[in-house]
Amino acid sequence: MSRKMHDLIVIGAGPAGMAAARTAADKGLSVTVLDEQIRAGGQIYRDVERAASRRGDILGPDYADGLPLARGLDHPSIAHIPGATVWQIENGPRVFFSVDGQARSVEAKRLLIATGALERPMPIPGWTLPGVMTAGAAQILLKQSGIVAERAVIAGSGPLLYLIAAQMVRAGTPPLALVETQTRGDFLRALRQLPGALSGWRYLRKGAQMLRAIERAGVPRHTGATGLAVEGTGRAEAIRFKTDGREHRIEADTILLHHGVVPHVQAARSLNIPHRWDPAQHCFVPETGAGGRTAMETVFVAGDGAGIGGAKAAALAGQIAALHIARDVGASTNAGIAGELATLTQALDKELAVRPFLDAAYPPYRAALSPTDSTIICRCEEVTAGDIRRYAGLGCLGPNQTKAFGRPGMGPCQGRYCGLTVTALLSEANGVSPDTTGYYRIRPPIKPVTLGEIASLNDQQEIEE
Numbered sequence: 001m002s003r004k005m006h007d008l009i010v011i012g013a014g015p016a017g018m019a020a021a022r023t024a025a026d027k028g029l030s031v032t033v034l035d036e037q038i039r040a041g042g043q044i045y046r047d048v049e050r051a052a053s054r055r056g057d058i059l060g061p062d063y064a065d066g067l068p069l070a071r072g073l074d075h076p077s078i079a080h081i082p083g084a085t086v087w088q089i090e091n092g093p094r095v096f097f098s099v100d101g102q103a104r105s106v107e108a109k110r111l112l113i114a115t116g117a118l119e120r121p122m123p124i125p126g127w128t129l130p131g132v133m134t135a136g137a138a139q140i141l142l143k144q145s146g147i148v149a150e151r152a153v154i155a156g157s158g159p160l161l162y163l164i165a166a167q168m169v170r171a172g173t174p175p176l177a178l179v180e181t182q183t184r185g186d187f188l189r190a191l192r193q194l195p196g197a198l199s200g201w202r203y204l205r206k207g208a209q210m211l212r213a214i215e216r217a218g219v220p221r222h223t224g225a226t227g228l229a230v231e232g233t234g235r236a237e238a239i240r241f242k243t244d245g246r247e248h249r250i251e252a253d254t255i256l257l258h259h260g261v262v263p264h265v266q267a268a269r270s271l272n273i274p275h276r277w278d279p280a281q282h283c284f285v286p287e288t289g290a291g292g293r294t295a296m297e298t299v300f301v302a303g304d305g306a307g308i309g310g311a312k313a314a315a316l317a318g319q320i321a322a323l324h325i326a327r328d329v330g331a332s333t334n335a336g337i338a339g340e341l342a343t344l345t346q347a348l349d350k351e352l353a354v355r356p357f358l359d360a361a362y363p364p365y366r367a368a369l370s371p372t373d374s375t376i377i378c379r380c381e382e383v384t385a386g387d388i389r390r391y392a393g394l395g396c397l398g399p400n401q402t403k404a405f406g407r408p409g410m411g412p413c414q415g416r417y418c419g420l421t422v423t424a425l426l427s428e429a430n431g432v433s434p435d436t437t438g439y440y441r442i443r444p445p446i447k448p449v450t451l452g453e454i455a456s457l458n459d460q461q462e463i464e465e
Contacts, residue, residue, distance in 0.1 A: 013080065016116070017042070036083065045063065059143065087446055116305055174219050224243055260362070260364050323341055378418040388429075414446065
């Protein structure tokens with residue numbers, strides 16, 4: 001059976017994926033968009049076509065920016081396949097995925113990985129108790145179902161804390177408190193980056209506006225918090241922490257944790273694309289060149305999956321990648337897209353100008369990067385930080401070896417949520433860099449798939465449109 005060759009496969013329908021798909025289609029490319037969600041938008045614009053009209057006043061005007069991107073997928077040259085779980089990628093490129101338990105595949109001249117970001121896990125004592133969730137999970141509940149966490153404390157670091165707190169205030173259910181781990185010293189160090197950040201003054205203004213709204217609502221803020229721990233018997237009942245040498249304890253029904261997002265790299269790593277450690281963002285990022293091209297000539301990475309930049313930067317990066325891909329497949333000449341690339345690149349640089357300031361001002365919570373020995377860091381296999389340190393003492397050098405010692409990274413999430421913590425712990429214990437320590441080796445299937453689904457490939461028809 002001969003397979004139809006498409007021009008472009010896009011994995012992910014977040015800002016980068018949606019923008020790239022429409023840009024490529026407008027250049028005459030045939031595009032297939034594979035996305036796990038049943039509606040386009042990614043995390044930041046999740047369910048935007050449905051939720052913007054229902055909850056736009058709560059979610060804020062920036063949320064509606066996703067509407068034209070989502071609607072842009074309505075194009076005769078774009079096949080948008082929702083509910084698609086990608087579980088294997090081959091050079092070609094060819095992508096295997098499942099929809100409703102049925103495996104399928106699609107092949108194209110180019111592949112764009114636009115899988116976005118994951119919320120950085122924040123392993124502190126008690127973080128596995130019922131009633132503890134990530135701040136991003138609370139946003140999902142709000143966007144998709146209109147549910148607001150009640151009697152909640154938001155704890156961690158980063159601008160997302162202010163956004164979620166402001167949305168909860170607008171919803172009429174403000175958080176009980178903000179417990180922030182960034183310090184005055186972090187802010188003073190970030191001031192070195194302020195001259196560059198001023199070109200992104202709109203972000204700084206929005207942050208100030210959200211803080212004023214939170215303050216007007218009477219939400220207490222505790223900054224420079226240390227010793228964070230969730231207390232409870234059977235479920236979360238309170239959060240305990242210190243500020244300025246004083247002990248605090250706030251009773252709550254829900255604890256929302258967040259200290260940044262990191263690139264979702266599993267798909268890129270499954271292709272053995274080289275990655276490097278980014279010390280500013282405390283994570284691994286794929287090595288990319290112009291337009292997001294990787295060491296694999298036919299594969300591009302764009303958006304937060306290539307380094308955290310935010311929704312608008314992701315959309316611009318997706319457009320830039322699409323123009324490079326259009327040139328690759330002969331739909332556009334270099335002369336024909338040079339002006340567009342210059343304009344988009346200038347806009348992207350402007351969007352990214354504020355990132356060094358934000359990265360310095362809101363670093364991850366240090367104690368969660370190097371948790372106490374008794375803290376679970378791999379929830380799937382219930383492996384503690386002390387276990388990882390013990391493995392290092394027995395001669396374990398990298399994350400892949402830890403699987404033989406105690407199975408971290410071998411559960412359903414396949415290391416998505418414990419990988420960076422394992423790398424950090426081994427790096428610290430062995431006195432070597434994260435780049436030297438490395439990350440899990442990602443092999444297919446990159447998402448769980450049944451044998452029945454794989455067997456169904458014998459009867460499947462290739463995507464023809």
